Amino acid sequence: MGFDIGAFIGNLILAYFAQDGHADQANDRKAYKKWILKTIEESWNLFHKKFVELWNKHKERNGEAYLPDIFNNSDLLGVAQKKYMTNLFHDSLGFGAAKMIRRIVGIAHVEDLESIKDASKRAQCECAALNRAKTILKGRRQFQNIDQVIALIQSSDQD
Known part of the structure; x- marks a missing residue:
């Protein structure tokens, strides 16, 4: 179970980080990013x-x-x-973070990131996602609830 729910959450987190690469003057993607975070919270x-x-x-x-x-x-x-449930939560975070890393540095990439045309923007989005995935993977047992994970994800907006 941890693999499946973790993969789902990991893919949503990747979609969150990809949004900055798709933002433009007409759509800053902030509402969509907020929706993604809400979906992560509600899903878990x-x-x-x-x-x-x-x-x-x-x-x-x-x-x-x-x-x-x-x-x-x-x-x-x-x-x-x-x-x-605590162990399942931590397992899910670990699998999700590993999935994020694999989808960036492995062979099977995600369209959310791959479709960013500007290579510099794509690299920034990928680096932000990799940094958060690494933090989640290494510190997954320190998270007590999904809100703490979401706070970590959102902290990338201040970097």
Whole structure:
């Protein structure tokens, strides 16, 4: 799961960084960048919410990962869910950041960046994305929520 949600978030982050390369006098792309960040936030939060809801809905079943002793105790279940979701969040960030790096320096590039005609602008966008991807990958376990990731992404606008 971490790979899939991470790949989705990573691709959205790449789209965010590409917008400055597509901006012009007619459209500064700020509204679109804001929409991308909101989509990242809402996607993770909805995924988290629905995943836990489904887990709670099916908690009466015996599973191999979490024994009935955990499922039958709401306090223990809450602790197990929090730990699992935190680890899944960190895994997703790691996979997403790795995906970003691969899509810039690897063979399979993304159209969002590749379609920037000005090579200098494209390089600036790619560098900004690579720097944030590196920070996310190396520090993924320090993030407690998606808002902190979004704040890091937005901090690139002040660089």
